Each structure stands twice: as structure tokens, then as C-alpha cells.
Amino acid sequence: MSKVLEELKYLETHEWIREEDDGTYTVGISDYAQDALGDIVYVNLPEAGEEIQEGDSFAEVESVKSVSDVYSPASGEILEVNENLMDEPERINQDPYGAWIIRIGNAELSDKLMNSTEYEEFLENEA
Amino acid sequence: MELKTPLYEEHVRLGGTIVPFAGYLLPVQYPSGVIKEHMAVRENAGLFDVSHMGEVTFKGETALSTLNHVLTNDYSDMKIGKVRYGMLLNDDGGVVDDLIVYKFREDCYFVVVNAANRHKDVEYMRDKILPGTIMEDISDSVAQVALQGPRSFDIIRKLMKEEDIPKGYYTCKEHVDIDGMDCIISYTGYTGEKGFEIYTANENAVRLWNLLLETGKDDGLIPCGLGARDTLRLEAGMPLYGHEMDDTISPFDTNLGYGVRMDKAEFVGKEGLLKRGEPKIARVGLEMIDRGVMREHQDLYSDDRKIGHTTSGTHCPYLRKAVAMALVEKEYAEPGTELIVDVRGRKLKVRVIPLPFYKRK
Numbered sequence: 001m002s003k004v005l006e007e008l009k010y011l012e013t014h015e016w017i018r019e020e021d022d023g024t025y026t027v028g029i030s031d032y033a034q035d036a037l038g039d040i041v042y043v044n045l046p047e048a049g050e051e052i053q054e055g056d057s058f059a060e061v062e063s064v065k066s067v068s069d070v071y072s073p074a075s076g077e078i079l080e081v082n083e084n085l086m087d088e089p090e091r092i093n094q095d096p097y098g099a100w101i102i103r104i105g106n107a108e109l110s111d112k113l114m115n116s117t118e119y120e121e122f123l124e125n126e127a
Numbered sequence: 128m129e130l131k132t133p134l135y136e137e138h139v140r141l142g143g144t145i146v147p148f149a150g151y152l153l154p155v156q157y158p159s160g161v162i163k164e165h166m167a168v169r170e171n172a173g174l175f176d177v178s179h180m181g182e183v184t185f186k187g188e189t190a191l192s193t194l195n196h197v198l199t200n201d202y203s204d205m206k207i208g209k210v211r212y213g214m215l216l217n218d219d220g221g222v223v224d225d226l227i228v229y230k231f232r233e234d235c236y237f238v239v240v241n242a243a244n245r246h247k248d249v250e251y252m253r254d255k256i257l258p259g260t261i262m263e264d265i266s267d268s269v270a271q272v273a274l275q276g277p278r279s280f281d282i283i284r285k286l287m288k289e290e291d292i293p294k295g296y297y298t299c300k301e302h303v304d305i306d307g308m309d310c311i312i313s314y315t316g317y318t319g320e321k322g323f324e325i326y327t328a329n330e331n332a333v334r335l336w337n338l339l340l341e342t343g344k345d346d347g348l349i350p351c352g353l354g355a356r357d358t359l360r361l362e363a364g365m366p367l368y369g370h371e372m373d374d375t376i377s378p379f380d381t382n383l384g385y386g387v388r389m390d391k392a393e394f395v396g397k398e399g400l401l402k403r404g405e406p407k408i409a410r411v412g413l414e415m416i417d418r419g420v421m422r423e424h425q426d427l428y429s430d431d432r433k434i435g436h437t438t439s440g441t442h443c444p445y446l447r448k449a450v451a452m453a454l455v456e457k458e459y460a461e462p463g464t465e466l467i468v469d470v471r472g473r474k475l476k477v478r479v480i481p482l483p484f485y486k487r488k
Binding site: 038039041042044060062063064065067086 | 155156160161162165354358418419420422441442444449471473
């Protein structure tokens with residue numbers, strides 16, 4: 001059973017977004033997503049400073065098996081990318097809710113986001 | 128409708144992620160994951176269910192002549208208990224399938240073909256076999272497991288009489304006994320490691336599988352899925368039908384000339400090979416210069432001109448780097464040549480390197 005954190009919001013494409021204390025948002029992929037992908041070996045990261053729109057593919061996560069796009073749960077500006085993932089992409093497998101991929105400022109959240117209960121229900125129907 | 132191998136329930140019980148492959152439901156990985164499974168085979172041992180593979184027997188007075196006529200290699204000087212690679216070609220010299228031939232007796236051969244090609248192969252060969260040869264597709268009654276890795280010998284010694292164990296690479300024994308089960312065993316594999324491929328009747332499969340897993344536990348043996356099978360063979364530079372070769376590609380295009388004996392008087396596809404002349408392309412290894420992961424079917428460029436494409440690619444767990452095999456125009460096959468690969472719109476630098484990427488010490 002995949003882990004779902006209550007304080008996060010989720011997209012049907014299995015990205016999570018978290019509001020930080022300073023009003024910015026961090027984005028990553030869910031436990032379900034990392035498990036489905038398998039061993040992650042590379043993350044193709046965007047550049048800080050880029051503007052993104054909700055639904056845009058802003059990164060690619062490569063596992064031994066396959067490659068998947070990562071979609072943005074918000075529009076805004078990419079303030080920071082998690083460069084640690086360049087050298088340690090496996091951190092997404094080990095700690096999907098700690099290993100964030102980007103931090104977004106001036107964020108406008110997608111109206112397609114689900115709360116944790118809705119996402120859990122979505123995962124049950126998915127399985 | 129996908130078929131199940133006799134080991135399907137075991138894969139489910141072990142928590143395998145089941146996917147359809149070549150008409151069968153097989154585990155792509157177990158909960159340990161592709162990297163752990165891959166590393167187990169490089170460092171200890173792994174067990175694979177390869178029961179989907181096809182097995183065809185050729186028996187009779189003319190069996191040897193049939194094989195020499197139908198296949199690219201020459202089996203004339205092959206001794207009993209040997210295994211030899213070969214290919215089946217179409218009239219144009221394209222590869223219909225690649226396979227291995229086991230010799231059990233002067234008039235009895237056992238041929239292992241790719242699962243996805245089995246029906247095509249048998250149909251294609253049916254009207255080519257010589258009078259006096261009986262060809263039989265026994266795939267549906269045969270299970271196959273592959274025990275691969277440096278500890279394979281330690282494990283098999285606990286289960287078999289020493290004299291029954293094949294000692295030379297590409298040798299085999301038939302009717303060997305493993306805990307009362309009648310098996311064929313060969314020192315062969317598709318991982319770049321030492322190891323065995325073991326064949327037995329379907330009804331023995333579950334018992335053989337569990338016996339091997341239990342016996343090998345202390346040696347680090349774990350079950351491995353199709354994911355690790357693919358990364359292991361790619362790291363070892365071994366070609367896969369449908370990737371590095373197909374019915375438009377000749378053995379010489381993909382550096383498998385060692386499996387073709389042009390000095391034989393005739394064989395199916397020889398005329399086609401002669402008509403093709405010198406190959407214009409070659410199979411090469413690639414490594415990334417930029418960061419990223421290559422996959423199959425990605426175009427390769429030199430000075431903005433397309434000169435080839437990747438045929439298999441991934442991140443290799445043991446080498447810890449992204450590599451690919453590719454078919455490129457011959458002028459670009461020299462190790463050290465730098466090319467550009469189009470990875471989903473990103474143009475990344477790669478370098479030609481020698482195959483295999485990994486060679487066992």
C-alpha cells in the first residue's frame with residue numbers, strides 16, 4: 001500500500017505539492033509513482049528561473065525500466081531545483097516526500113489537485 | 128490472451144510485477160527491484176523463469192544436414208554435448224531468428240529459439256527440412272530456468288552429481304538428475320556471467336524453481352525478472368532479436384558474422400547475403416558524454432545528418448552509467464567517434480565505445 005501524506009495535495013499523474021512556511025511550494029512525485037517507476041537512475045531537471053504553467057512537463061524521471069514526465073501542479077516561477085537529485089536520483093525511491101524536485105514561487109495552484117483522501121480513493125480505483 | 132508459464136503462481140506469490148511479454152505473463156521484477164536483481168547476478172546468483180523460450184527438436188538420419196541447410200552456422204564438426212549459436216535467415220539474408228543448437232546424439236538435436244518467433248520459425252522451417260528429419264516443437268511441455276552468476280557452480284554442486292555438471296562454456300548434458308527430476312542442463316546464459324540453463328517437464332517446474340531458490344539462499348541467490356535480464360544482457364553487449372537484429376538486418380550488419388559460415392556450399396539466405404555485398408552499417412556500443420539516459424529507437428546524428436539509431440539503451444546498474452547499442456553507418460563505428468543522440472528532443476553528446484560494455488573477470 002502506497003504512503004499518502006495528509007498535508008499534501010496531489011495530481012492524478014502522481015505529483016505532490018506542499019505549501020512551505022514562506023509561501024512558496026515544493027513539488028515531487030508520490031510514493032505510488034516512485035514504486036511504479038522502480039529504481040530511479042536519472043532525473044532531467046529544469047533550470048531555476050523558468051516560468052511554468054500548470055500541466056507542463058517540467059522534468060523527466062528515468063528508471064531502469066522507463067522514462068516518465070513530471071507535470072506541474074501549479075503555474076509560477078521555478079525558484080530552485082533540487083540539484084542533489086543529479087547525483088542521488090535514488091533518493092526519490094527512498095524518500096519520495098522528502099526528495100522534492102522543484103520549488104515554485106508566485107504559484108497559482110491547479111484546480112485539478114486532490115486532497116489526500118481523494119488521492120487515496122483515486123489510487124484504490126487505479127489498482 | 129497471454130499464456131502463463133508453469134511458474135506463474137510462484138511469481139505472484141513472490142510479489143513479482145507481472146507484465147505481458149512475447150505472449151506470456153512474466154515478472155518484470157520482484158519487490159527487490161531491477162538494480163538489486165542485476166547486482167545479485169553480477170556478484171552472487173540470480174534465478175530467472177525463461178519458460179517462454181521455444182524448444183524445437185530435430186531428429187533422424189538427416190537432422191545434421193537439415194540444420195546445416197536451414198541455419199547459418201556449420202554443425203558438422205560439433206561433438207555430442209556441445210552447444211553452438213546460429214541464425215535462421217530469409218531469402219534476402221535478413222535475420223528471421225537467432226538461436227542455439229544442442230547436440231545430444233548424432234541424430235538428435237535440441238534447438239532453443241526466441242519466444243516471440245517460435246511459431247514463425249517452425250512455419251518457416253517446415254517446408255525446408257530434408258526428408259528423414261523429424262522436427263517437433265516441444266515448447267509447450269518444457270519449462271526452462273536460468274541460474275546465473277558467479278555462485279551458480281556452488282549452488283548446482285549441492286544438487287547434482289559432479290559428473291553431470293557441464294564444465295565447459297557452451298556444453299550440455301541431457302537426462303541429468305536433480306532431486307529425482309529428469310533435466311537438460313547447459314553451461315550457457317544471457318547475462319555475461321557463468322551459469323546454467325536448465326530444462327525440465329512442466330510438471331517439475333515449481334519444485335525445481337523452489338529447490339534452487341532454497342538451495343541457493345545462503346549463496347545470495349534471488350529470483351530475477353525480465354527487467355534485470357534485459358539490463359544484464361545489454362551490459363554484456365549481447366544482441367536481442369527485434370532490437371539489434373530483425374528480418375531487414377543481416378548478421379554482418381549487426382556484427383554477428385561469427386555465427387555465419389559463408390564457406391558452406393549452401394544454406395537458406397546465403398544467396399541473399401552474397402547479393403547484399405559488404406555491410407554498410409555496424410553495431411556499436413555508445414556511452415553518454417552529456418547527462419541523460421538513451422533508450423531504443425533514438426536517432427543518431429553526425430554534423431546534423433542522421434547516420435543511425437539506438438537499438439537498446441538503459442542505465443546499467445553494475446557499470447553505473449547509461450549505455451546503448453546502436454546500428455550506425457560503417458564510417459562512424461570507430462571507438463572514440465563522437466555523435467549526437469536525440470533523446471526525446473534533447474540533443475545529447477555520445478561516444479562510440481567497444482562492445483561488450485562489461486566482461487566478466
